[in-house]
Amino acid sequence: MSKTSLFKHDDYWAIWIGAFLLLFGLMMFFLNPPENIAERHKTFSAKLAAEESKAPFHTVAWYTTFDQQQKIKGSSENIGKLLKNLTTKPGGWKNNPLQSFIVSNKQAQAQKEKATQQYEQAKAAAESAKTAAVAADQRAANSQYKDEASNKAAEAAIVSWREALDSFNASKKKYEAKASNKLPGLLQLLIVLGLLFAIASWFMGVSLQRFFLGFCFVFFIGLLSYFLAGQANMKAIGFGYAAWAIIIGLLISNTIGTPEWVKPALSTELYIKTGLVLLGAEILLSKILAIGLPGIFVAWIVTPIVLVSTYWFGQKVLKISSKSLNITISADMSVCGVSAAVATAAASNASKEELTVAVGLSMIFTSVMMIVMPAVINGLGMPEVLGGAWIGGTIDATGAVVAAGAFLGEKALNVAATIKMIQNMLIGLIAFGVAVYFATKVEKTGESKIGWGEIWRRFPKFILGFIGASILFSTIYSAIGPDKAYSLIDQGVIGGFTKNIRGWLFCLAFVSIGLSINFKALRGHFIGGKPFILYLVGQSLNLALTLLMAYIMFYLVFPGVTAQI
Amino acid sequence: MKGYIKLGIGILGILVFIWGIVPLLLQEKRAATVRTFIETRDLDAGALFYTDSPEAGSSIYYMQKNDIATYGAE
Numbered sequence A: 001m002s003k004t005s006l007f008k009h010d011d012y013w014a015i016w017i018g019a020f021l022l023l024f025g026l027m028m029f030f031l032n033p034p035e036n037i038a039e040r041h042k043t044f045s046a047k048l049a050a051e052e053s054k055a056p057f058h059t060v061a062w063y064t065t066f067d068q069q070q071k072i073k074g075s076s077e078n079i080g081k082l083l084k085n086l087t088t089k090p091g092g093w094k095n096n097p098l099q100s101f102i103v104s105n106k107q108a109q110a111q112k113e114k115a116t117q118q119y120e121q122a123k124a125a126a127e128s129a130k131t132a133a134v135a136a137d138q139r140a141a142n143s144q145y146k147d148e149a150s151n152k153a154a155e156a157a158i159v160s161w162r163e164a165l166d167s168f169n170a171s172k173k174k175y176e177a178k179a180s181n182k183l184p185g186l187l188q189l190l191i192v193l194g195l196l197f198a199i200a201s202w203f204m205g206v207s208l209q210r211f212f213l214g215f216c217f218v219f220f221i222g223l224l225s226y227f228l229a230g231q232a233n234m235k236a237i238g239f240g241y242a243a244w245a246i247i248i249g250l251l252i253s254n255t256i257g258t259p260e261w262v263k264p265a266l267s268t269e270l271y272i273k274t275g276l277v278l279l280g281a282e283i284l285l286s287k288i289l290a291i292g293l294p295g296i297f298v299a300w301i302v303t304p305i306v307l308v309s310t311y312w313f314g315q316k317v318l319k320i321s322s323k324s325l326n327i328t329i330s331a332d333m334s335v336c337g338v339s340a341a342v343a344t345a346a347a348s349n350a351s352k353e354e355l356t357v358a359v360g361l362s363m364i365f366t367s368v369m370m371i372v373m374p375a376v377i378n379g380l381g382m383p384e385v386l387g388g389a390w391i392g393g394t395i396d397a398t399g400a401v402v403a404a405g406a407f408l409g410e411k412a413l414n415v416a417a418t419i420k421m422i423q424n425m426l427i428g429l430i431a432f433g434v435a436v437y438f439a440t441k442v443e444k445t446g447e448s449k450i451g452w453g454e455i456w457r458r459f460p461k462f463i464l465g466f467i468g469a470s471i472l473f474s475t476i477y478s479a480i481g482p483d484k485a486y487s488l489i490d491q492g493v494i495g496g497f498t499k500n501i502r503g504w505l506f507c508l509a510f511v512s513i514g515l516s517i518n519f520k521a522l523r524g525h526f527i528g529g530k531p532f533i534l535y536l537v538g539q540s541l542n543l544a545l546t547l548l549m550a551y552i553m554f555y556l557v558f559p560g561v562t563a564q565i
Numbered sequence B: 001m002k003g004y005i006k007l008g009i010g011i012l013g014i015l016v017f018i019w020g021i022v023p024l025l026l027q028e029k030r031a032a033t034v035r036t037f038i039e040t041r042d043l044d045a046g047a048l049f050y051t052d053s054p055e056a057g058s059s060i061y062y063m064q065k066n067d068i069a070t071y072g073a074e
Helices: A010-031 A037-054 A060-070 A078-086 A105-142 A148-175 A183-203 A208-229 A232-237 A241-253 A260-265 A268-280 A285-290 A293-317 A323-336 A338-347 A352-380 A384-394 A398-408 A410-424 A426-442 A452-458 A462-516 A519-524 A527-557 A559-564 B002-025 B029-041 B054-065 B067-071
Strands: none
Touching: A010 A078, A010 A183, A010 A268, A010 A462, A037 A060, A037 A462, A060 A105, A060 A148, A060 B054, A078 A183, A078 A462, A105 A148, A148 A410, A148 B029, A183 A208, A183 A260, A183 A268, A183 A462, A208 A232, A208 A241, A208 A260, A208 A462, A232 A352, A232 B002, A232 B029, A241 A352, A241 A462, A241 B002, A260 A462, A268 A338, A268 A426, A268 A462, A285 A410, A285 A462, A293 A323, A293 A384, A293 A410, A293 A426, A293 A527, A293 A559, A323 A338, A323 A352, A323 A410, A323 A426, A323 A527, A338 A352, A338 A426, A338 A462, A352 A384, A352 A398, A352 A462, A352 A519, A352 A527, A352 B029, A384 A398, A384 A410, A384 A527, A398 A410, A398 B029, A398 B054, A410 A426, A410 B054, A426 A452, A426 A462, A462 B054, A527 A559
């Protein structure tokens, strides 16, 4: 491998840019931690442990301490606020599109007045629920938590208080609306990302000026995508920026055509691969060892079975001609939707059209399942934990999983979100496996045996950055422990910085995809409805197996765990 | 010119989708209930990965802190 190839290929540039951003984030958050972070976590954790040993359920004091501990976040510090502002995106809006970017003092005041009544009602409800919960908790404490009926009554009162508190917190957000202007932050982001990728493209033979000019257009379409995704109706159905980026890009390229001066900035591969290196840091393998034992079985046994079965069905029964399309849809459906589709498409060298098909299918099914599944679960009278596990293991995107899980209740939400996260962790393993499989088996053209040199040549090198980021962050996570990691990694480097940039990079990649493909090429993939059938059959198998495994794990193998969730 | 007409129709389609079709579909009883719930809690159902959703982050941290649920009495 020559030195020049390290600066001439987008795989390597994805690693350099990704590594630079991750190390920069680590430095910023670890050098500016929240004050007395270790002592505060120690105190809160000791208090939680003491409360936990006192009662067979989580007491009011336990939750109050937990809420306080959750507020120790790197992203709440000055550096976190600065980086959040630098990596901002257009905000949510309902009727006034301008509010996505600028909220004036007058508008903020009007919003506050409008939200006052709801806020006061929610506040009163939360206070009264807390009073009831404290009283019930006290009654249970009086019997030293030995009276079963008092315990049950206290637990139910605490659940009601937590639900009322969630509604109160949401109304508080609207009530505390502040004047804001996102435009300076967005302009800064345009310049920083534009320069970073212009330098990389310059090394790969594209003029700095031409790239930056085109990048401004791509960024603007990305901005428009986030803006549309932030509209209240779109937020409610989970129709996110990825779909809008592709739709707007397609609309432009297939009507007036993509302007020539934009084309140097359509670096789909570079944006996707850099985004995936950043995503690697979010695959915190050490985190799954610490939580959700039954969830690990549900997510990690069912998902690979469904993935392989769906791929087999696509090859042998549907006879889909493109293996990369087949594996992208199979991973998209069985793992976690768009993120898995992006990773698998990059690992299998799938075409832009193939990735678009997979993302489109995921978006449609996610929106439908998010509404239908809670209704079915409620209709069947299924227990919350089982319903949550079913939702977490089957609905593709996390946002939809959270919405559907929360609709069923607090327990369902906790189980659903945990299972989804454990499933998210599979992306790394699957992307690596797919890259190896495609480099050694699928792309093998006639030769009986291919050497390591050839395998290395075909192997998508950015995967090493992806895996490397995961290993580095998992190691740091283990070394500093889950509490400090929550404050500095989950709610610091990742939550306050890199995941925002990763979102932007995926958005820019989808804009580039939309701007560089045409409807005719896309339509060809839908002939015979094979991708749709593949998704439908795979998802049906996923629904059946996940429900079965969730029942076995949560009710037959670990019933004690289920009772304590 | 033809391209601009098509673009105009496309933009019109987007507007109809956002303010026509989706609100109409959300009128359906079950969908309306889920929508109201999402709006009341101010959830973003469009989050792609677990790190994109603050609610998922909070739930996962809760499970982490919940020692009994982690390894249980099993």
